[in-house]
Amino acid sequence: MAFINLNADNxxxxxxxxxxxxxxFWAPWCGPCKMFGPVFEAASQKHxxxxxxxxxxxxxxxxxxxxxxxxxxxxxxxxDGIMVFNQAGAMMGAQFEQLIQSLRDLDMDKVRAEIASQQx
Numbered sequence: 001m002a003f004i005n006l007n008a009d010n011x012x013x014x015x016x017x018x019x020x021x022x023x024x025f026w027a028p029w030c031g032p033c034k035m036f037g038p039v040f041e042a043a044s045q046k047h048x049x050x051x052x053x054x055x056x057x058x059x060x061x062x063x064x065x066x067x068x069x070x071x072x073x074x075x076x077x078x079x080d081g082i083m084v085f086n087q088a089g090a091m092m093g094a095q096f097e098q099l100i101q102s103l104r105d106l107d108m109d110k111v112r113a114e115i116a117s118q119q120x
Contacts, residue, residue, distance in 0.1 A: 002041070002044050003052040005054050005055075008062055011063060014053055015051075017080065019049070020078070022075065022077050023054075023075065024055065024074075025057050027056060027057050032090040033073045033090070035090055067086075073089065073090050077103050082108070084103065
């Protein structure tokens with residue numbers, strides 16, 4: 001599946017309770033965003049089981065504010081409804097593939113247990 005351009009109207013419909021969603025916060029004027037765009041798009045073609053969403057911070061200011069985006073590009077990964085990655089900066093293709101694999105390998109039972117222990 002190719003990436004989806006997300007906005008306030010379609011954001012919630014594309015977030016999954018189970019599985020992996022990777023969000024790319026970008027802007028048309030951002031040089032590093034333009035460099036990372038093809039990497040993100042190639043990964044979206046390769047990994048059809050993952051939702052890849054691009055969010056233009058210029059036109060979707062409320063979504064950017066909701067995620068507290070201060071620098072672009074910023075990548076956020078949500079797995080099984082829990083944010084598990086949030087980092088500013090572009091990545092090279094191999095680095096992005098390593099991130100995707102580590103997100104796939106992430107033990108969500110451990111993540112949920114960690115969150116529960118922090119809330120106690």
